[in-house]
Amino acid sequence: MKHLGKIAATAAIALGALAGTANAQQSTLDAVKAKGFVQCGVNTGLAGFSAPDSQGVWKGLDVDMCRGVAAAVFGDANKVRYTGLTAQQRFTALQSGEVDILARNTTWTLARDTSLGLDFVAVNFYDGQGFMVKRTLNVKSAKELNGATVCVQPGTTTELNLADYFRANRMQFRPVVIEKLEEVVAAYLAGRCDAYTTDASGLASTRSAQGANANQHIILPEIISKEPLGPAVRHGDNKWADIVRWTFNVMVEAEEMGLTSGNIDSKMNDPNPGVQRLVGKTGDMGKMLGLENNWSYNIIKQVGNYGESYDRNVKPIGLERGVNELWSKGGIMYAPPVR
Amino acid sequence: MSDAAATLKSLPQSGGFNNSPLAQWVKANLFPNWWSTVITLVLTYFILKFLFGALSWSLFNAVWSIEGTDTEVCRELKGIGACWALIAEKHRFILFGTYPFQEHWRPALVIVVFLVLYGLSTVRALWNYWLGVVWAAGLLSIGILMWGGVFGLRFVEQERWGGLPITLMLATFGIALAFPLGILLALGRRSDMPAIKAICVAYIELIRGVPLISLLFMASVMLPLFLPEGLTIDKLLRAQIAIILFAAAYLAEVVRGGLQAIPKGQYEAADALGLSYWKKTGFIVLPQALKIVIPPLVNTFIGLFKDTSLVLIIGIYDLLNAAKTSTIEPKWQGFSIEAYVFVSIIYFVFCFAMSKYSQKIEAELSHTHKR
Amino acid sequence: MASIPRSRPAPPSIKLSLSDPVVRAIVFQVLVVGGVALLVWYLVSNTMANMEARKIASGFGFLNREAGFAISEHSIDYSPADSYFRALVVGVLNTLIVAILGIVLATILGTIIGIGRLAKNWLISQICSVYIEVMRNLPLALQLVFWYYAVILENLPSAREAHNPLPGVFVSSRGIMVPVPANDPTYGWMLIACLIGIVGTVLLSRWAKARQAATGQQFPMLRAAAGLILGLPLLAWLAGGAPTALDWPELRGFNFQGGGTLTPEFAALLIGLVTYTAAFVAEIVRSGILAVSHGQTEASSALGLKRGLTLRLVILPQALRVIIPPMISQYLNITKNSSLAVLIGYPDLVSIANTTLNQTGQAIEGIGIIMMVYLTVSLSIAAFGNWYNKRIALTER
Helix, strand or coil: CCCHHHHHHHHHHHHHHHHHHHHCCCCHHHHHHHHCCEEEEEECCECCCEEECCCCCEECHHHHHHHHHHHHHHCCCCCEEEEEECCCCHHHHHHHCCCCEEEEEEECCHHHHHCCCEEECCCCEEEEEEEEEEHHHCCCCHHHCCCEEEEECCCCHHHHHHHHHHHHCCCCEEEEECCCHHHHHHHHHCCCCCEEEEEHHHHHHHHHHCHHHHHHEEECCCCCCEEEEEEEEECCCHHHHHHHHHHHHHHHHHHHHCCCCCCCCCCCCCCCHHHHHHHCCCCCHHHHHCCCCCHHHHHHHHCCCHHHHHHHHCHHHCCCCHHHCEHHHCCCECCCCCC | CHHHHHHHHHCCCCCCHHHCHHHHHHHHHHCCCHHHHHHHHHHHHHHHHHHHHHHHHHHHCCECCCCCCCCHHHHHCCCCCCECHHHHHHHHHHHHCCCCHHHCHHHHHHHHHHHHHHHHHHCHHHCCHHHHHHHHHHHHHHHHHHHCCCCCCCCCCHHHCCEHHHHHHHHHHHHHHHHHHHHHHHHHHCCCCHHHHHHHHHHHHHHHHCCHHHHHHHHHHHHHHHCCCCCCCCHHHHHHHHHHHHHHHHHHHHHHHHHHHCCHHHHHHHHHCCCCHHHHHHHHHHHHHHHHCHHHHHHHHHHHHHHHHHHHHHCCCEHHHHHHHCCCCHHHCCCHHHHHHHHHHHHHHHHHHHHHHHHHHHHHHCCCCCC | CCCCCCCCCCCCCCCCCCCCHHHHHHHHHHHHHHHHHHHHHHHHHHHHHHHHHCCCCCCCHHHHCECCCCCCCCCCCCCCCCEHHHHHHHHHHHHHHHHHHHHHHHHHHHHHHHHHHCCCCHHHHHHHHHHHHHHHCCCHHHHHHHHHHHHHHHHCCCHHHCEEEECCEEEECCEEEECEECCCHHHHHHHHHHHHHHHHHHHHHHHHHHHHHHHCCCCCHHHHHHHHHHHHHHHHHHHCCCCCCEECCEEECCEEECCEEECHHHHHHHHHHHHHHHHHHHHHHHHHHHHCCHHHHHHHHHCCCCHHHHHHHHHHHHHHHHHHHHHHHHHHHHHHHHHHHHHCCCCCHHHHHHHHHHHHCCHHHHHHHHHHHHHHHHHHHHHHHHHHHHHHCCCCC
């Protein structure tokens, strides 16, 4: 009993100390620099966007986004750790600080930009939602899907768009709602549902993953929604948001200027002022962001430009550039100038 | 003479198959009367059919390995033969998750350490102070092996841990750290002080009333919001905290059952001797109570071991999640039965061994007259 | 003679010292309560600061917003245009349906297996034993996933090639379709008649017991109960015109229309929960039956009671005393384990609340709702268990 007072006092002091730190706000950039790596929230396994290969190394378009940020901040694109997140977990993981960036083929919508406490900083893939059915179903258009059973993942814009589309077209459907990507695909393949719906890129990825059986599935022509997919950061941290945003813009601008990871070293003395800014020779762009001036050089050298990233990751699953081509070549990838 | 003959006649006949112990047992247990005979025959038929089908699927027609990456051989035999080639290729991923490939000896060693610790704890002759020391040393070595960073071992961050070591760690640390909390809660629930009792009852009923999934969600989603900015807990630790809180409530009920089973005379005698509350509890009550509740304790541990499979909900790569993920790769899609059978065998071995042990202890501790 | 006032001993002076156990108890409790309150305040203030900094919405206003997502199984009308509140109600109802059906089926199956374990036939008892050991030692998550993926999805044919074992019954990977009686008001009357029958049976049995206690005359209760519970609805059916129309499932377009459907998710969840819990129930029933000492059976046959009466009047009440408490906790477990439906896509409360908190971002409110509903259900079942326990407990000093 005589020790009770000392114990109580110690506890009170400890709690008070902790409470004192409760209001210390640390910016994400400082926290990341202190940690020594970027914590990246990615998809658990979507070929082309973020999936671990058989050695456990993560590859994909979204993975390259995070590697670019790491190259910008640390000069080393490998200073990233990946957290696989399902659609249900992704927002709370970013809100709670578990990840620094959410690069998980997430659609930019108003509700997510406002009430979820997130900020979308770029669109790294313009996509739309579509349907995939088995060829044996003899369905040529999404309008013929009245009464069908449709597999979909919960917590996504896909789920909402699906309901909206069928309501708008006065059709009925039965949803089969399964959270994990591999399971919802398994259900579709097993015939549990007639159609599988997700972003067209996800459909192409799943279809190509069937290998020899890819021809048994067709993707219906209707694209029923706009799905601008891109990385997101937490509300309230503009410095970090700027870094992520401009990392992406550097990758697109590099492709516009013809800089690749292969030729950037030879272009170090190129007279083009735009190139000079991108390799960090002039402009102090890095300092404005709070980074070193060779930030953009590191991004291009270690990760590559947008085109290289796309060709490496997304082309193999059967998706051509299409609308994701540079604006100068007929697509809508347009980056504000790095100057 | 006739007496001897009469005695000889009255001796039980020995020899012959129909009178052997086996035949008599078969007759008594399998064919005692006509309807039981019918049932035996029908059941035998179905059992043999099932066994034959299972064996032909899992052994005779199975594909044990494939060359290169061509799984067509497996697909052709789908439904007829198992594709154990999946296990041959993926067993390291299922057992160890995304742990770096060259360092797989470390989690393997961790599993061995766990098995040794469990094994040593079951020997009653070793139940003394030294067991605690051995456990502490074992857990420390597990931490060193998994994390690395010292003694020339490469550092491996927690996100890359996975598979069986995670399951074992969550269950073992869960019970070990929940134990003191559970005992305190049980004592508090039986206390005379109304405030303490109310808090303990509220905690126990609250945690026992909600499913573990909701606690895991709460830990993974809300715990970071509870903490000040800049202080983060990684996902595995959050799951571990949720499991500890969950286990503490169930352990509290188990210990409370033991406390209730001790005759009131023990409490009264301890009071008569002038022992303070904590001395009475520590020296008289708890040792007896804990000894009584070992079987339900082991059952709670088995339950917790199985419940660790739920952490797949929050994306931690325990054994079950790793098995599910192993069939993501397109060429291995559709072979989930083989992966689940492999994992079932592992779970079954662990849980069955523990439940047999608990039955053995129960038999030793209780001396009821069975008729 | 005047009485000399006796001086009373002075009352002990009240000293607040820690050596007084009452004072110690009060101080200890104040400290503990204060500590807990401090911890709670710390967590709450952190949470509010964090939510403010990240501009996360809070409050329950979202419950009135349009949900926007579809739910595959709903027992009340629901469309994506309904509110989140209605979606959550659908989830609660789905959870309750699975829980109640699971409880009933698991009890039946578990009792059969538990009694089978005690059978004289060695094969039966070994099969039951193997069943119990296998089911109890595998995680429920593993079993659910196995039933859904391995058994139902991968081994049943598609809707267009469904098995047709009986006319009108179709088995496919879309579920089991059965014909159901077509909608008719007579069925409502039959249900009311059945309820009246049950109430009547209860009242009649009370009267019969009282009469037997008073006069010793026995009343054929079983026949009377059968007559009331089965006969009254039969009368209602006849009075309603004996409707026999059935709603047959037909393959139209993609799916079967009409008839009743048992979806694969519901089937997998129910089968998984029932088979898993039945193993535990079997052990409970077996331990309950074994707990009644053999002497009771011997004594009741010495009294001349027939085997049926022995079972009903002597063995079962004593066995139930041992069986009911763990059985109640198994019922609680089924209810909580139904939350695993989120693994296989059955829209129970956790699954729908999860989707809601994802679409609205309000994690705390969502999880709070989940925990409150489960807590209410669990506390009710536990309260019932406690009441029953107290009623039948053996009192000791």
